[in-house]
Amino acid sequence: MMKTNFQNMSYIWKKSLGYIFSGVSVLFILFLNIAQASEPKPWQMDLQEPAGIIATKATDLHNFLLVVITLISVFVLGLLVYVCIKFREKPNVKPSKTSHHTLIEIIWTVVPVLILVVIAVPSFKLLYLTEADKPVDMVVKVSGAQWYWNYEYPDEDVAFDSYIIAEEDLKDNQKRMLDVDNPLVVPEGTKIKFLVTGNDVMHSFFVPSLALQVYSIAGRVNEIWTEIPMGKKKYYGQCNQICGVNHAYMPIVIQALPKNEYNEWLKEAKVKFAKNTLKEINKYALLEKKEVKEIK
C-alpha cells in the first residue's frame, strides 16, 4: 500500500514538473517573440502595427488563422472532455467494441481538407503579392556584415554603414539597442525593392512592421519589396539570424521622410557618403578589428 502511494506521489510530481516545464517553455517563447519585436513595448503580446499593404495583409491572415486555430483547439478539447466523461469506466463496465464508423471517418477527412483549402486561398494570394516582380520606385542594396549593415543607393552613388549607437552615447529620444548612427533614409509613399546580400556570415534583414524578412547571404542576392506608407516615421528592425557575438548589436532603422526632406538628405548624403571617402570607424568596428587581431 505504501509503495503504491509513493508511486502515485512520484507520478504526480513527474506530471507537475511536466506542466511547469511546458509553462516555462511557453513563457520563454512569448518572451522571445516580444524580444524580437522591432519597436518592442513592455509586455507587448501581439504583432506590431502593420505598415504598408503586405504587412497589413499578413496581419489580417494572422488574425484569421488565430480564429481558425482557436476554434479547432476548443472543438478538440471539447471532444476530449466529452469522451473522457461519457466513456469513463464507471457507467461503461462493459466497454464498447466499436472501431469503425464510415460517416465519421468521411467527415474527419473531408472537413480538414476544406479547412486547408480555406486557409490556402488567402495564403497563396499573399505569397504571390510578396514574391511578384512588381514595378518599384527605387532600389536599395543592403549588405549584412559582422556586425553592422551597409546600405547602398545604386542610382544615387551613395553608400554608407549603419552602426548601433552605444548605450553611453544615447540621446534622450533615442532607443537603446535599436537606434543607429546612419538610418536607411527613404521617401514616404514609395515602393522599394531591397537587394539583400552579405559580406561574411549569414544575417537576416528583418523589419516586422513593414513585413520585411530576408536572409543576407554572402555571394547571393535575395530580393524583397515593401511599400513605405505616407508619413514621417521610423521603422525599427533587427538582424534575426544568429550571426556571432554582436548579433544583438546590429539593429535596422528605416527612416521615412517627406519627399522634399528626403531630397535634402540625399543632397547632403551625396557629399557625406560619397563612395571612396574614408569611412568613420566607430567603436564596434574597432572592437571587431581587435578581435580579429587577437584570433590571428
Ligand SMILES: [Cu+2]
Ligand atoms: Cu547579423
